[in-house]
Amino acid sequence: MTNSSPLSLVWRPEDTSPAVAVAPGPVYREDILEIIEQTINGLDGELRQLSMDIHDHPELAYEERHAHDVLTAFMAKHGFEVTKQYHLETAWLASYSAPGADGRTIGINSEMDALPRVGHACGHNLIAIAGVAVACAIKAVFEKIQDQWQDPASRNTRCHPAPGPKGSVSLSSCLARELIEVEYFGHTAHAALSPWEGTNALDAAVLGYNNISALRQQLRPTHRVHGVFEGKDWAANVIPDYAKFICYVRAPTRAEQEQTMKRVLPCFEAAALATGCTVKITNLGAVYDLRQNKALSDEVAHIARSKYGAVDYEWGIKSASTDFGNVTYELPSLHPGFAIPTIVDGGNHTPGFEKAAGTMAAHYACLDVSKALAATGVRVVIDDEFYAKVQKTFEDDKAVRDLVYT
Secondary structure: OOOOOOOOOEOEOHHHOOOEOOOOOOOOOHHHHHHHHHHHHHOHHHHHHHHHHHHOOOOOOOOOHHHHHHHHHHHHHOOOEEEEOOOOOOOEEEEOOOOOOOOEEEEEOOOOOOEOOOEOOOOHHHHHHHHHHHHHHHHHHHHHOOOOOOOOEEEEEOOEEEOOEOOEEEOOOOOEEEEEEEEEEOEOOEOOOOHHHOEOHHHHHHHHHHHHHHHHHHOOOOOEEEEEEEOOOOEOOEOOOEEEEEEEEEEOOHHHHHHHHHHHHHHHHHHHHHHOOEEEEEEEEEEOOOOOOHHHHHHHHHHHHHHHOEEEOOOOOOOOOOOHHHHHOOOOEEOOEEEOOEOOOOOOOOHHHHHHOOOHHHHHHHHHHHHHHHHHHHHHHHOHHHHHHHHHHHHHHHHHHHHHHO
8 A cells, every 4th residue: 555645735715615514413313323433433444445455556447357356355354245247347236134124225336447547536446435434334233223124215325525625525416418429531632732632520520629619608607518539540741531529518407418419419510511521429428417315415414514524515526427417317316525635726637636535634534424424324224204205305306307307
């Protein structure tokens, strides 16, 4: 295990944030929270070692073989039934059924992939250990209490690090996002000797990009359209016969994103028409906005304010995107962010954040949010009134969402 190099880290200034600071108050079943805190505190050293092991061995999506092996070994050691290579080579499932349980389920997600060139610059090493910490804490509670569980159902949770005020848990949403690949096909020619014989695919891609730039003035400020060019066998003296533009289209909700997409696609089609190229547009997948279940988020907010720090609705991953948003459309779910200290302008997806994700301050911020998530998960299982509130909140939100979407 190696530690990150020294950094001059800062928390985001609290006086510029809408975060609500600690206001001590009773939480549901203090005895349960005590079990959770003792369990996670007892695993502190193991969790730190696991986090840094993943941090120091960054692996891209679908290639997380080392992370797969160390995480499954950890879960097996702590009494979970583990299925390796669960549907995917690097995915896994760890499960535990409490005595007397007959169907009510808490789902917990651990994310463990890294980014090209900048490693764990989104802090997925922390997300990975948060998932296993929550699972171990809930298991410890189930082993010590004798309440009965009823009604088959599922709830899902995950968390994510980001810059923010010290000690804050963020309950913002995120942007819905669609990824598209735009390929232009033209005809090669000598760029100086006979350029009129060519059909320039790069010109088409650039023109599509410029069309998007012109469109931005009419887009809402909360919407995002961005991307990069790719090519093959390009040379300055040869007219390119192929160019690709990888494009992300984001908006605050799934419905808004799909409306913006309808305006973006003609920009690429018009570029092909203007240059004489042909175009192929491929949808590479969509992720939806986070529909934070209000009952679950209010409970986490109360625990965080009472025990660990502050709550805000502006930081976190509000203007980023996550595939967990799709989960929130299907199940009552919660995906809070949690603040870690970073260098100036060193937010997610930067080398500075990669180093920040390996600090002890980030580690303990991760453990705090894990405790709040575990306590909320236990309450869903054993408190029928709270369980009903969570379910009603989900159905009410679904009705509003479906009305807007249709």
